[in-house]
Amino acid sequence: MxxxxxxxxxxxxxxAGISGNRFLYYRLGNDVTLPCDDVPPSTTRCSLISWLYNRRTDSQTTTKVKKGKVNQNLPGAERLSLSRNCSLIINNITAEDAGRYVCRIGDVAEFDRLVHLNxxxxxxxxxxxxxxxxxxxxxxxxxxxxxxxxxxxxxxxxxxxxxxxxxxxxxxxxxxxxxxxxxxxxxxxxxxxxxxxxxxx
Incomplete structure (x- = not known):
């Protein structure tokens, strides 16, 4: 042969799953940007934007960003930042970054944007x-x-x-x-x- x-x-x-979900695929060590689609002009300074995170379906929800500010008490907080349009930037991704991210405007979940980082x-x-x-x-x-x-x-x-x-x-x-x-x-x-x-x- x-x-x-x-x-x-x-x-x-x-x-692809439920409409409105984003599924992104990256390699370890990449820098990634998780988009928060269709953010209203009134939130351009990101002061109403929070980013929530779940590693697994049964895991506790972690608040990565609250009202435009990165939670500095979390491991890896130094690798997180927000872009001008409130997207979540993660530098040098690790295995611990994989999971589901939720971009929430204000305190209600009605208009949540879901991004899955694979x-x-x-x-x-x-x-x-x-x-x-x-x-x-x-x-x-x-x-x-x-x-x-x-x-x-x-x-x-x-x-x-x-x-x-x-x-x-x-x-x-x-x-x-x-x-x-x-x-x-x-x-x-x-x-x-x-x-x-x-x-x-």
């Missing part, structure tokens, strides 16, 4: 595996998000868009457990590449 160059693309397939991590498993020298390496794709991941929602495809399932030339799909998907690939050449496709909803 011919040994062909394998280009890996991580294809995430999720339902963070993708890709690493060899075990961590000390070397993709450049090992005969084969298992790649671990983890998605940190608010809530669980549906079965088969994280898919691996090759450069032709073919979904990699089971076992084939140079790869073996090891399955998905919640928000973690594993793919074992054989070392084929020094020119192997990895590409990541992050959809925007």
């Amino acid at each position: 011919a040994r062909t160059q394998l280009i890996l693309i991580f294809l995430l397939q999720f339902t 963070i993708l991590t890709i690493s060899p498993s075990p961590p000390d595996a070397d993709p450049k020298t090992d005969d084969e390496v298992t790649l671990k794709c983890s998605l940190l998000r608010f809530g669980s991941c549906p079965l088969n929602s994280i898919r691996w495809v090759d450069e032709k868009g073919t979904v990699l399932l089971g076992e084939g030339d140079g790869f073996k799909f090891d399955g998905q457990t919640d928000c973690v998907s594993l793919l074992t690939v054989k070392h084929q050449s020094s020119h192997n590449q990895q590409k990541i496709h992050l959809p925007v909803y």
Whole structure:
């Protein structure tokens, strides 16, 4: 069987969910801006804007920003700020930043804007595996998000868009457990590449 160059693309397939929700996908270490859509002109100074946060569906709500001011008592507060249009800026995102954010105007929830920050991590498993020298390496794709991941929602495809399932030339799909998907690939050449496709909803 011919040994062909394998280009890996991580294809995430999720339902966008309730209308008015934003779903954003980033890598660890990125700087991100969470938009607060359609903020009325009367709040341009952000004095009525609060940003609330939940890591999981069953977690306690944390107030990241209250009435335009960042809560300095929270871990990572130095990485938070508001833009001129009251969007929440998070610098150098970490795994702890993934979750659901709510932009609230005033003290009522009627016009809440919801933004889901999803963070993708890709690493060899075990961590000390070397993709450049090992005969084969298992790649671990983890998605940190608010809530669980549906079965088969994280898919691996090759450069032709073919979904990699089971076992084939140079790869073996090891399955998905919640928000973690594993793919074992054989070392084929020094020119192997990895590409990541992050959809925007």
